[in-house]
Structures are given as C-alpha cells and as structure tokens.
Amino acid sequence: MQPYQTLREEAYAANMQLPALGLVIFTFGNVSAADRSKGIFAIKPSGVPYEELSPEKMVIVDFDGKTVDGQLRPSSDTLTHAVLYKHWEGISGIVHTHSTFATAWAQSQRDIPLYGTTHADHNTVDIPCAAPMSDEMIAGDYEYQTGFQIMDALTQRGLTYHDIEMILVGNHAPFTWGKTAAKAVYNSAVLESIAQMAQLTESINHNAPRLKDALIRKHFERKHGPNSYYGQ
Numbered sequence: 001m002q003p004y005q006t007l008r009e010e011a012y013a014a015n016m017q018l019p020a021l022g023l024v025i026f027t028f029g030n031v032s033a034a035d036r037s038k039g040i041f042a043i044k045p046s047g048v049p050y051e052e053l054s055p056e057k058m059v060i061v062d063f064d065g066k067t068v069d070g071q072l073r074p075s076s077d078t079l080t081h082a083v084l085y086k087h088w089e090g091i092s093g094i095v096h097t098h099s100t101f102a103t104a105w106a107q108s109q110r111d112i113p114l115y116g117t118t119h120a121d122h123n124t125v126d127i128p129c130a131a132p133m134s135d136e137m138i139a140g141d142y143e144y145q146t147g148f149q150i151m152d153a154l155t156q157r158g159l160t161y162h163d164i165e166m167i168l169v170g171n172h173a174p175f176t177w178g179k180t181a182a183k184a185v186y187n188s189a190v191l192e193s194i195a196q197m198a199q200l201t202e203s204i205n206h207n208a209p210r211l212k213d214a215l216i217r218k219h220f221e222r223k224h225g226p227n228s229y230y231g232q
Contacts, residue, residue, distance in 0.1 A: 011042035014181035029097035033181035045072035083147025093181030101195035106168035120219035129168040
C-alpha cells in the first residue's frame with residue numbers, strides 16, 4: 001500500500017465530486033484533506049485533468065506547504081490551503097473552485113446578501129467577499145498571501161471560521177472549508193446554489209429585502225441550535 005493511502009483516497013474522492021456537482025471545468029479547482037495528527041494534507045496535483053486523477057496522484061504536503069510525498073507538483077493553491085490549516089485548527093478540508101455564480105459575485109466584489117431561508121439554513125450572515133488583494137501582497141508570495149486575505153476578511157467582520165465556512169475572494173473566486181473534505185465540498189455546492197439564487201432574486205426584484213431576523217434565527221437554529229430537529 002502506498003504511504004498515506006487513506007488520506008489520498010479521501011482527497012481523491014472529494015476532488016472527483018467537484019466535476020460531478022458541476023463546480024469545475026477542465027483543471028479548475030482543488031480539494032485538500034488534512035490529517036491533523038500528522039500535520040499534513042493531501043491535495044490535487046497541478047494541471048492534471050479530473051478524468052486522469054487517481055488516489056496515487058494526490059500529493060502529500062505539510063502545513064508549511066512543503067511536499068512530503070508524491071511524484072507530481074501540488075496545486076498552485078497549496079500555500080493558501082497550508083496557511084489556513086496552520087491557523088485554523090478545527091478544519092480538515094478545504095475547497096477552491098471557480099464555480100460560475102459564486103465567482104461572478106466575487107468578481108463583482110459583493111457580499112452575497114441573506115435573502116432567503118436556504119441561505120439561513122447554513123449561515124446567519126451575508127457570505128463575505130474579501131477585499132481585493134493589495135499591490136504589496138500581490139507582489140509578494142501571492143498564494144501564501146491569499147490565505148491571510150481570507151483570514152483578515154473574517155476578522156474585519158468579527159467572524160471566525162467556526163461562524164461561517166465559505167467566503168468569496170474579491171476579483172478571484174470562492175473558498176470553503178469544513179471538518180472534513182466531504183463537508184467542505186458540501187459547503188462549496190451550497191455556496192454555488194445560494195449565489196445563483198441570490199442573483200436570480202435580484203434580477204426579479206432589484207430591491208428584494210433581506211430575510212428578517214426571526215426567520216434567520218429559526219432556520220439556522222432548527223438545523224444547528226441546541227434543540228435542532230431539522231434533518232435529525
């Protein structure tokens with residue numbers, strides 16, 4: 001058995017969900033799965049089409065972004081994943097896509113407003129869009145700085161990675177995370193759906209109101225609160 005086989009298989013299965021869910025085309029996007037006890041994660045190799053992937057091609061990287069095991073070059077977004085894993089101890093999966101609707105909101109540099117109960121089932125706040133990266137950060141280690149761009153955006157809004165598991169990076173695209181790679185993929189699909197519904201909502205009613213607080217609390221707490229009952 002190849003070293004880190006279980007972790008490689010988890011990362012492979014999660015990556016293969018991206019094209020299956022319509023979240024990527026060609027070689028766009030990547031998923032990583034972390035083993036926190038070992039301080040490593042498995043991530044998609046750079047530039048390899050999804051139909052050519054296999055568990056054996058997943059690259060093992062440490063939380064400093066250095067390759068531990070693997071024959072291929074890891075994703076170009078590896079350092080972003082590494083920064084988030086290093087600073088956010090409660091996550092073990094990260095997804096980055098360029099899914100159409102979420103990316104459109106990111107390119108528009110807009111938070112996604114909380115318009116309806118589908119959004120509230122997963123978040124009690126608007127989905128934040130991080131400000132575009134400064135010229136100084138762009139001139140530095142771009143992918144490494146993207147991790148700090150994401151963390152800074154949450155901090156500026158008084159949020160933590162526990163409060164929300166998805167974000168838009170201004171002029172770029174979405175990132176999501178979770179306790180597992182599978183949960184991070186789920187969050188990526190949810191984000192794309194919310195982004196599409198929000199765009200359609202505004203096309204129908206440009207002045208659509210934000211969901212009222214009572215409904216936000218009800219829908220979130222019935223799934224995630226101490227007395228949750230929806231889907232239980």
